[in-house]
Amino acid sequence: MTEQKAPIGGRHVRIDALSKLSGECRYVADISLPGMLHAAVAIAPQAPGRLLSLDSSRAGKMPGVRAVITASDLPAANLVGVIFPDQPLLVEERIRMVGDRLALIAAEDAEMAWEAARVVDFEIEEEEGVYDCVRALEAGSPTLHGDSNLLKTFHVLRGEVEAEKDSAAVTIEAEYHIGGQDHAYLETQGCLAVPEGDRITIIASCQCPFYIQQAVSRVLGIPLASVRVEQAATGGAFGGKEDYPSEPAACAAVLAWKTRRPVRLIYPREFDLQVSTKRHAxxxxxxxxxxxxxxxxxxxxxxxxxxxxxxxxxxxxxxxxxxxxxxxxxxxxxxxxxxxxxxxxxxxxxxxxxxxxxxxxxxxxxxxxxxxxxxxxxxxxxxxxxxxxxxxxxxTGQALPQPxxxxxxxxxxxxxxxxxxxxxxxxxxxxxxxxxxxxxxxxxxxRGGQFLDRSSAVLILQPDASLIVRIGLTEMGQGVLTSIQTVAAQAMGLPVERVQVWQPDTTTVADSGPTVASRGTHSAGRAVLDAVRRLRERLDPIAAELLGCDAGEIRLEAGFALDSTGAKRIEIAEVVREMSGRRIESIATGWYRSEDRVFDxxxxxxxxxxxxxxxxxxxxxxxxxxxxxxxxxxxxxxxxxxxxxxxxxxxxxxxxxxxxxxxxxxxxxxxxxxxxxxxxxxxxxxxxxxxxxxxxxxxxxxxxxxxxxxxxxxxxxxxxxxxxxxxxxxxxxxxxxxxxxxxxxxxxxxxxxxxxxxxxxxxxxxxx
Amino acid sequence: MPDLIKTCLSINGIERTFHIPPGMRLLDLLREKAGLTGTKEGCGAGECGACTVLVDHKPIPSCLCLAASCEGQEITTIEGLQTGSELAPIQEAMASSGGVQCGFCTPGIVMTAEAIAREGLQAEAHQRLAGNLCRCTGYTKIFEAMDMLPALEAQDD
Missing domain, CATH: 3.30.365.10 (Aldehyde oxidase/xanthine dehydrogenase, molybdopterin binding domain)
Known part of the structure; x- marks a missing residue:
């Protein structure tokens, strides 16, 4: 083994580049299973309103259609939403938004399913809506939930503004109207639900498999442990696949539960643009x-x-x-x-x-x-x-550290x-x-979301001194698998190509929260370093024994374990062979949690x-x-x-x-x-x-x-x-x-x- | 059910015959009939370029192309660029420049870039790649990959 440059800060080829360049990387739409059905969604074309009637019989008789689900057919809770579950999976009466779902369809192919979605019959009584956020807060505006449209108010109050106004020589008053934005990820929303007896596997394009796990558990009424969510290769997200994928996943899950067949739901682009979440105006x-x-x-x-x-x-x-x-x-x-x-x-x-x-x-x-x-x-x-x-x-009164x-x-x-x-x-x-x-x-x-700020990692050291790393944070293009590969390689003294990082699956790592807030490298990296520490509690003593030094001296660098002077060294692969021979536990978990903070x-x-x-x-x-x-x-x-x-x-x-x-x-x-x-x-x-x-x-x-x-x-x-x-x-x-x-x-x-x-x-x- | 049309075409150098509905898109033939899922569908309307393949060496959005109209033509997809496990120069260049992030636009970008390179039109790369949307990279590292090509190709000769 030749000495290697430290991987941190390097330019090595990213871990998923070859599979993405060869076309071998499989996104959800590239995964088909025998007997798989295709899902489509019928939505309200106008809002707000009241659903006076809904008749899916015509859709149900369309060629290839195997199931139609409306609100009354749902197996458990008719509810989605991450922070406040205030959104029905399927409309019962009130329609608040264009895109509110009326019916779900599963058919033998995608074209048949979307064709059937177009012939779901309904009657909507139009109501007066509010489409301007300033007017929405004024008295007398029609309300969406309860008796006010004010969801929440936040403040920052520091110093005496009125007193300071006197000391100002110049002032500016302005009103800015800042537009929203669609994420426009190149891969639209999509997932595949596979029923397996009393449990289910969801393969999804997403930023948080754990949110999907919770949503599917709720709509099917089954324990979290019965829902396995695998993150598929994800073709861009930018926030658009944080909370939203729970909705298509819940749709596919209830259809799969009813038909007892795998169901894949892929949003057509126009549909995706129409119904998905947006940057706030x-x-x-x-x-x-x-x-x-x-x-x-x-x-x-x-x-x-x-x-x-x-x-x-x-x-x-x-x-x-x-x-x-x-x-x-x-x-x-x-x-x-x-x-x-x-x-x-x-x-x-x-x-x-x-x-x-x-x-x-x-x-x-x-x-x-x-x-x-x-x-x-x-x-x-x-x-x-x-x-x-x-x-x-x-x-906010927080003192920043220098510099x-x-x-x-x-x-x-x-x-x-x-x-x-x-x-x-x-x-x-x-x-x-x-x-x-x-x-x-x-x-x-x-700080308001710090209860979510934890993350899990699992390392499995292989007998050939290569390393499997499982993390709870998702790869959506931003490169977290590569940054974690780099961190793990640096910490274990291994060449990057000996370290493989795999995207999360809820059955391999604990809930690590969403991959958001620029926290991927930070949170997954800290969990991986914790796992490395635990793994080295077993590896370092063996290396020390082989080198004839103290375990506390061991450094791992460029494929070698070294003593404090660097004079004695041994290939890490040799230490791992020794560990393997002695049947020493070669798996370690790691955990990261953010520091508690105070905020009023x-x-x-x-x-x-x-x-x-x-x-x-x-x-x-x-x-x-x-x-x-x-x-x-x-x-x-x-x-x-x-x-x-x-x-x-x-x-x-x-x-x-x-x-x-x-x-x-x-x-x-x-x-x-x-x-x-x-x-x-x-x-x-x-x-x-x-x-x-x-x-x-x-x-x-x-x-x-x-x-x-x-x-x-x-x-x-x-x-x-x-x-x-x-x-x-x-x-x-x-x-x-x-x-x-x-x-x-x-x-x-x-x-x-x-x-x-x-x-x-x-x-x-x-x-x- | 409309009559099926017998269509013979070459995909990545292999002659294939399919019996397909007249309305089938080339994209669906590749993904569903030929099992070549490397070609992606990003919009289905010819707007994003993710489904770009080469039809008789020209980059075409396969979502706008009827499969039956490709009778006798040579189709090259992303799967057809590499030889065994050896990547084509444009694939190698994209890997080392960092032109890949989420990867969903990548097959289409690579096919367009390959066509640009084959015709020696690198100088127009910015305009010629404008039909292939990428939401991740900001395009710069894709341009860098194109700039690396002459040196890589010289190495291979």
């Missing part, structure tokens, strides 16, 4: 002020999330939006109110950034506005106000932008602008997160001032990453996050008419293409270690959060006007330009 009102020297004095934020028709994950999204509302700045007086309004729109769910991208666009726009009003450069204004090693207390990375990230990103001109991808005649987005992201789940919900004061990651993006854009078209030419990104675990993967997260944020703020427009999506296709809902990709400069800063394995933090969401703000600010700077509405569609830009538009006079004359 928000209305955010600001009143912020700074003194003549450019120091922020107060920040008042009033934020309303459009939660849609069901609670979903809105409360946990709002929790993060609430404490993130003023960004990484030192402000003596802060008053944030964050409210969730229920409406008859599609329901909001988890989406990369969890509410923080929306409030960051608003915060960073207000920062630019204040700078302009003060006659200061936006960079200088941020430098004056950013949290640093002295002023290190966040708006605080806001200024280093700000400086690094702007230096990269200054070092070379952005490549010109748009015509020379377009106007150029540069914008900054700065954010601080709390790693892992908010009433005031929003305390420690919402245990550690933080700063990110700064600087966007260079070109704007066609006549048509309002935008081209992002380059983004310079500086990330406080703690420790790079896998360099290629980390860069890929940053590039992918930025392009996804670019789509969100520029082109991705969820057009809702009375709660129904009228553009459910990639022709009408535009996500960025290869031709839209900007150039990148990326710096991964490792100065401030996090609490993850080897000092890692999280990157999945920090890579998305500041980009939208940076792009919005760049467009505003290019045009010299404020734009308070996203996405920045051409008509929105032309409208915001008003009299500044080159054809303002013509537009005025056309409009009369």
């Amino acid at each position: 928000m209305v955010i009102r600001h009143h912020w002020g700074a003194d003549a020297g450019g120091r922020l004095r107060f920040a008042e934020v009033d934020c309303i999330l459009d939660g849609g028709a069901y609670a979903g994950l809105s409360t946990v999204v709002a929790e993060r939006a609430n404490v993130s509302a003023i960004g990484p700045y030192d402000v003596p007086a802060v008053k944030v109110e964050t409210r969730i309004a229920l409406t008859n729109n599609l329901f909001g769910g988890a989406y990369r950034g969890f509410g923080q991208p929306q409030v960051s666009v608003a915060a960073e726009a207000t920062m630019d506005r204040l700078a302009r009003k003060l006659g200061m450069d936006p960079l200088e204004f941020r430098r004056i106000n950013a949290l640093d090693d002295e002023r290190n207390t966040t708006c 605080v990375m806001a200024l280093p990230c700000l400086d690094q990103a702007t230096e990269m932008a200054e070092a070379s001109p952005a490549p010109r991808k748009a015509p020379e005649s377009w106007l150029r602008g540069r914008g900054i987005g700065l954010s601080i992201y709390g790693i892992n789940l908010h 919900e009433a005031t929003g004061q305390g420690e919402p997160y245990s550690s933080y990651a700063v990110a700064c993006h600087v966007a260079d854009v070109a704007v066609d001032p006549e048509l309002g078209l935008v081209r992002v030419e380059r983004v310079c990104a500086a990330h406080d990453i703690g420790k790079v675990i896998h360099r290629t993967g980390a860069e890929g997260q940053v590039q992918g996050g930025i392009v996804q944020a670019m789509g969100w703020v520029l082109t991705e427009d969820l057009k809702l008419e009375k709660g129904r999506l009228i553009n459910p296709s990639f022709t009408d809902y535009l996500i960025p293409t290869a031709d839209d990709a900007p150039a990148f400069e990326i710096a991964l800063l490792e100065d401030a270690p996090g609490r993850g394995p080897f000092g890692a933090k999280g990157l999945g969401e920090p890579s998305f959060i500041p980009a939208g703000a940076a792009i919005r600010n760049a467009v505003s700077q290019a045009l010299g006007v404020e734009i308070d509405r996203t996405p920045l569609l051409p008509p929105t830009i032309v409208e915001a330009m008003g009299e500044e538009h080159p054809l303002a006079e013509l537009i005025r004359s056309i409009r009369g």
